Amino acid sequence: MFHSKVYVTLKKSILDPQGKAVEQGIHSLGFESVENVRIGKYIEMDVDANSQNEAERITKEISEKLLANLVMESFTSTTERIKE
Amino acid sequence: MSLIKVKIGVVVFPGSNCDHDAHYVSETIMGQDARLIWHKEGSIGNVDIVILPGGFSYGDYLRCGAIARFSPVMKDVVRFANNGGLVIGICNGFQVLTEAGLLPGVLLRNRSLLFACKYLHLRVENADTKFTNQCKKGELLEIPIAHGEGNYYSDSETLKHLEGNNQIVFRYCDRFGKVTDEANPNGSLKNIAGIINDTGNVLGMMPHPERASDPILKHTDGKKIFESMIQNIQSQFQLVESLVAERSI
Numbered sequence: 001m002f003h004s005k006v007y008v009t010l011k012k013s014i015l016d017p018q019g020k021a022v023e024q025g026i027h028s029l030g031f032e033s034v035e036n037v038r039i040g041k042y043i044e045m046d047v048d049a050n051s052q053n054e055a056e057r058i059t060k061e062i063s064e065k066l067l068a069n070l071v072m073e074s075f076t077s078t079t080e081r082i083k084e
Numbered sequence: 085m086s087l088i089k090v091k092i093g094v095v096v097f098p099g100s101n102c103d104h105d106a107h108y109v110s111e112t113i114m115g116q117d118a119r120l121i122w123h124k125e126g127s128i129g130n131v132d133i134v135i136l137p138g139g140f141s142y143g144d145y146l147r148c149g150a151i152a153r154f155s156p157v158m159k160d161v162v163r164f165a166n167n168g169g170l171v172i173g174i175c176n177g178f179q180v181l182t183e184a185g186l187l188p189g190v191l192l193r194n195r196s197l198l199f200a201c202k203y204l205h206l207r208v209e210n211a212d213t214k215f216t217n218q219c220k221k222g223e224l225l226e227i228p229i230a231h232g233e234g235n236y237y238s239d240s241e242t243l244k245h246l247e248g249n250n251q252i253v254f255r256y257c258d259r260f261g262k263v264t265d266e267a268n269p270n271g272s273l274k275n276i277a278g279i280i281n282d283t284g285n286v287l288g289m290m291p292h293p294e295r296a297s298d299p300i301l302k303h304t305d306g307k308k309i310f311e312s313m314i315q316n317i318q319s320q321f322q323l324v325e326s327l328v329a330e331r332s333i
Contacts, residue, residue, distance in 0.1 A: 014237065015271075017197050041146075066154075069147055069183065071190040072237060 001084075002047045002055035006077040008068045009040035043067055046082070055079045090116045090317045093131035095161065095177075097123045097152045102138035102174065102294060109297040110135070114310050123155035132317045133170045134161055136177030138230070138292055148191065148233045149179030158184060170214055170313055171286045175231055178278075178288030187281055187288045188246070189238030191231075195271030199232040203303065204269060206254040206277050206291060207261050213253055213280055214316040215287045218308045224261050225254070225305040227291040229269055229277075234290040236272035236279075246279055254278035254289060 010016045016038050023037035045062075049055035056079045068075040092110040096103045103120060110118035121128055128134055141152035152158070158180075165171045165186050173181040181187040194200055203226055211221040219225070238246070246252055254277040258267040263275045270290070278289030293306030 014192065015195070017193060017195055021197060066150065067146070069150065069190055071182075071239070072192060 001082050002049055002052065002079050003082045004045050004047055004055065004059040004077055004079040006043045006045075006059065006063050006067050006075055007040055008043070008063070008073050008075045009038050010072055011074050014072050041067075047079070052079065052081065055081075087318055088321050090133060090314045091131045092116050092118045092133045092135060093121045093128050094118060094135045094137055095121045095123060095128070095157055096137075097139065097141035097155060097176075097180075099141045099143055100137050100139035100176070102176075102292065105292075105294040106135045106137045106174070109294045109307075109310060113297050113307065114314060116314060121157060123152070123157045125157050126160065128157060128160045128164060131164075131169075133172070133313050134164060136161070136171065136173040136180050137294075138175030138177060141176055141180065144176075144233075147179075147183070149176060149181075149183040152176075152180045153183040162186065165281075165286050168283065168285050170316065172215060172309070172313065173286075173288040174292055174294065175229075175234075175290055178290055179233065181286060181288045186286050187279060188242045189236055189279070191233050191290070192235040192237050192271075193233050194231070194235050194269070199230075200234070200269045201228070201230040202269070203228045203296075204291070205257050205259050205261070205267070207257040207263060208253070209255055210250045210253050210280075212250075213284055213287070213312075215280065215309055215312050216253060217315055218312040222261065224257065224259070225296075225308065226303055227293055227296045227306050228303075229291045230295075231270070231290055234270040234272065236270075236276040236290075238273065243273060246276075247274075249282065251280050251282070252276055252278075253280055253287060254291070 019038045047055045206225045208219040208223045211219045255275040293309040296303040296306035
């Protein structure tokens with residue numbers, strides 16, 4: 001069994017008004033040094049697969065077809081074995 | 085020649101909330117045969133027009149329209165669209181169409197981050213479509229919007245293609261017909277409010293024509309879109325009838 005974590009964020013080229021609003025909040029909090037705040041989604045799941053490669057392939061396919069819309073978003077993922 | 089009633093199917097996803105409005109306008113205001121199609125049905129049945137209504141299918145979980153796109157009925161909707169059938173997606177329906185790949189681009193969060201619910205003006209950019217043949221080019225329609233994610237976006241290549249191919253059907257404008265940034269309620273690229281696909285049989289629009297069709301609500305500009313679709317189908321029926329009549333002479 002494998003455990004995958006998928007992070008989905010808006011592409012750099014796309015304005016993230018939610019991130020901008022949070023960035024303003026961070027500045028109001030007194031952390032003027034912070035910039036480029038982006039909001040995204042975090043999805044985790046267990047994948048029953050025979051190998052690390054297979055689990056990664058499944059995770060990638062799900063991410064491309066459903067979890068992220070590649071017109072506006074990009075994603076990164078990690079997959080690790082949790083039990084035999 | 086008698087006019088045959090047009091058969092209009094309105095798809096109901098869990099969380100759709102403009103389905104009954106679309107059905108009511110199709111049947112009671114327009115006088116056609118309408119039926120609701122539950123999203124679990126494997127087939128849309130024998131219909132001439134499919135409406136994907138507004139609402140919050142699957143609670144807008146993950147992304148608007150992202151899960152609805154995998155509803156069992158969508159396979160048949162895609163087949164119908166690919167065979168040239170008329171499909172209109174309104175608001176959430178537009179989002180479902182982009183997620184399903186039937187229309188290019190995507191609807192982002194409104195740039196204001198606010199849900200926008202108001203009457204506004206649309207300029208008909210292309211009146212030579214199956215959805216706008218009862219309008220004139222440049223005509224203004226007053227139709228309400230109600231959405232939080234209606235900010236149309238596509239890459240520049242797609243946008244160029246849409247513009248060159250006359251696929252931008254409606255743009256947000258002011259009451260004088262000027263397409264300005266102030267008249268843009270959500271930040272859509274080029275004030276885009278509605279587009280059609282390459283083959284002209286699939287339309288997606290964020291404004292709600294079904295909410296501006298019943299005279300009791302004062303605004304009836306939305307009716308023109310229903311009239312255009314119905315006219316398109318009925319003229320096909322008439323063509324077939326006249327061909328049959330010619331043969332039998």
